[in-house]
Amino acid sequence: MAETRMAGGCQCGAVRYAITPPLVNPSICHCRMCQKAFGAFYAPLVGVPLDKFEMTRGTLSIFRSSDVVERGFCKDCGTPLTFRNLESGEMNVSIGSLDDPKAVKPIVQYGIEGRIPWVGELNALPGMETEEDSDASPEHYARIRLSNHQHPDHDTGVWPPDGGSSR
């Protein structure tokens, strides 16, 4: 588990944040609200005390999924970024939006009532690296690499780099 400040943000880079330990309950949540909010089988989240969360660029857009909870995202690219129970003293961030998601391993599961029955079997599926997929040409992957508009996995002084639009 990381012991130091960790940065993260959305895909396009319009929103950046940082969190500082102590990390609280890194988790996956299978509940249907987290599934739909993330477009995924489960939401991976890690909490920090509110005063250990800071915005470093841009602003979160908020969808209040119930009277109790706010979900933050980037309105320019859609990346799900935060989950906050308004009555708790914590802010949760989505682990995949951290610049180093490998560094935060979940320790608990929530929302078991929504768990997809075969979700535990996914890691046994056949798999390959991105550019091993022979359905697309090497040129296709080169075009993606050379025109990648994703913010890099570290803070930047200026973004997008040319000062223009990344879209």
Next chain:
Amino acid sequence: MTAHLLTGGCQCGAVRYALDQRPENVHLCHCRMCQKAVGGPFAVICPVLKPAFSVTRGAISFFMSSDVGRRGFCSACGTPLTFDYPDGDDIGVLVGSLDEPGRVPPVIQYGNESRVAWYSGLTQLPGDHPTYADDPEMRQRISSTSHQHPDHDTDQWPPEGTGS
């Protein structure tokens, strides 16, 4: 309301879509671009031919994650909805945005170069209890004030006389 094979949409309900073909080659993608786009350890993408995909409410917003690929989402609530190549024949919807995500089991994994090491153990983690099982009052407060669109098409959303 037309009957479609599968339906889905965003959390707030501003965007709804329909599929008239069973998705093929449903896949996990662990690549770093999919991870960051969905805020998770991987994306699950369910491709159909473009003529079999239709937006039935609202409009999808797009982020061009490269000059080649684009990612669709709801600008009102952020839900990741689609991935496609504008020049390609198919479009993939993000599995959790389907009204019944359990109906489309993935068959393959891509992007293994950035797969997180701990992903295979996630479903063995402790926590075999439902949401707020230990706090029925909180469970009730969330369910009674949920602003999430239901898992089926609706004629009107949000319900008349309410704001979401």
